[in-house]
Amino acid sequence: MDNIFEEKHGNQLLKKPQYLFGMLLLMLIIGYVVAKGGMVSGIGILAMPIIVSYVYLIFAIPKTGIIGIYILNFVAIGIVRYVKGVPLGLTIDAQFLLIYLALFFKSFFYKIPWSNAKNDLVLLAAIWYGYALVQMVNPEAASRVAWFYAMRSVSLYMLFTVPLIFILFNKKKDLELLFKIWAILSILGTIKGIFQKNFGVDPFEQAWLDAGNASTHLLFGKLRVFSFYSDAGQFGAAQGHAGVVFLILALNQKRSRQLKIFYIVAGVLGLYGLLISGTRGAIAVPVMGFALYTVLRKQIKVVALGAIMGISLLVFFKYTTIAQGNPTVRRMRTAFDPNNPSLLVRLENQRKLKSYLASRPLGGGIGSAGNWGLRFTPNTFLARTPTDSWYVMIWAEQGIVGLMLHLFILFYILSKSVYIIMFKLKDEEIKAMMSALVSGLFGIMAASYGNGVLGQMPTGLLIYSSMAYLFLGKKLEEENIALNSKEQLELSQSNK
Template structure:
């Protein structure tokens, strides 16, 4: 066919029927916007974009994992601007990815065997325990169980196999790291905006509706950026500070990448400081200790210990820089007589007595925000847990706590072992070192705050766990390729 005789998209605008259809659509959009409000109008505009995105997701489900990673940083902050159950969006994406794989299986073989791993088995056992908790006789609200178990077990169980199947190449780890770094930088920049210029009207409304109780202390704003709260912001930024600090030390030749990692690390530590979150200091502290251990370098270990002692002395036994509100607040974390610490210990003693006869806990969703929402009249809902581990203990009992700790320490020890003895490639070793040190820091900080299962930390941890177990497979291929190159040479 003569290409000059073909009909192209713009040519349709010369015909009356397509023009009439476009005008009708525009009129309908205008009438709906006028009668139902601007939100409906925006939704009508977004619908075609959403349809195109869903089509792309079904064709290439990897897009869903990248979307979840990005969205996890904004999911809570977004609720301050648009009221919706945004967390269920992640559930929907996970379901659609599995649905996509199900239909793809009719045309080609899906490599489900790639998901065979110790971490997949552990995540399944943990999910199984969480599922059985719905039958816990102490459960007061099944609705609370549904909402709470997602962050505790469901996301981990659903995401890890998807990483092994869809996001299982070394370049995918690079994508993960770069997205994390960029979004962490944005988080610190948003925090700086709040610190130096104040909060916007939507954030002010959130503070006025109760957020001020925990976020304005002695007239000073605790910075929360676009995260759920200052505690999550501080821990997440401390996490980035550790991970990207280790990555910066691991990069040898790529100067631009090293500079990027250094900037993200410094910005992360700064974000942690301005958050005013005392418990977040545990992230770089424990992350640093883990780094010294896996380096297997005695002189460096001794130097690190001296530096650690110096930091402790600075906070616990001096009043230097006490005119700085952030340092002054973090210094209270080293005070054994701190009033907040004493309240936490008192709550733990009360929980100990209550849970002594409840080895499986009071049921998932019995504590914290879910408890306040669904069962506000109960003892557990009105007893602050503060700590992630105390919340697991209260919800799932001592049995659940021991199982959870076993899973976490198994992953942590595996990561350390892989770095110290299995992985040979220097850059891959550096990346897994960073993830392992970051995990150690988050595990430590989760004793003081419930940061582990929240967005974005939970998503970062689950993806990081999968990469820790994928790394030996990658390293084996890298070493085999090096041997082949030597043989060909």
């Protein structure tokens, strides 16, 4: 039997020429890769063991991939400001593909509930993506590469996300986990925004502003806070979304005082993040979100209180000059001014688009407008005409046909969700969760008229997930009722 104490370990192996030569060769290869590829390549090499372990974890526990996507969905754009040349957005696509691949291989050994995805929401997602595929051959489209990049947030992520929720992430505990991840990252987003507001931006964020973003984020010497989001508009809408969802959850939280406080903190900080973003259109998120919630409550007193608060807010911003010295309030007040120069410019751009699109019912092609248009086809009419709004962007790129289809899908989902909550659900806990999700959805739908927020990170994946959970409402209620009955039975038996 060999004596393990006489075996060679660690640095003793380096005394052998083959091991020493191997180590030197590896160091030379790493050095060459870093020299050619720069810091990004070096970080890639250092991260390789983590990436390999994460991929293994996705195949072992596919739910891990969904959690990873939610986290990356929040921070990817912020990281890109610090690490150039890494297509972190595409890593979300890669994770989706890995999860589906993992489920495919697991189906050889375990029963995967693919049939859970047989429903009208998945069908609508497939139809919407099918229309995006038609856009690939739109004769007006100037760039197929732009189509690939732009269609992901417009339709592909919806097609990826919705079935996964039904198949893999379809329990009440999964939704509760999503709420916690969402709340934590939203809180961190506002904290980062507070640092920007009070201490200024760091050198990497300053470089981002200097690259052309200062014109929209430095107004009259005041920074429109953007945190680690793509821009101030997305930050404001996303934080308003969080404010609506978590304050509604807090209002209805009965089981845990700690969780109630946690949701209150997330909700209040969310609304504060909206204010410091200086995004006027984002105010529609809490206004319309809470308005829908008061209707869902089906209580005259609540509806009356909500109406009073809404009217008070309108009067404050539109008909008074209270707190006009505060730059945040002053900027928000311009959202209620019909003669605001920014609004007039938007209306003029829409008139130009109307004339251009009159003979183009399928639009100018996905990726032809906005940032993708400026990147890939900068000299075209659509690239040079700001769309500002999510719906105007859909109209410009996919025509009146695409806009009507998109609006039909959104309002079908909204109306069915409201119907389920008001007339089908009885369990108060699940009803509160669904009310929070649909109110947030409606708020984002409203705000998307003024800003292009609905499909952008992190809002897009959260909205698509919300849609799936809203259609799972009845299933979650049955699960919760069964769980509560079991707990009550165990409690009664323990008291005997």
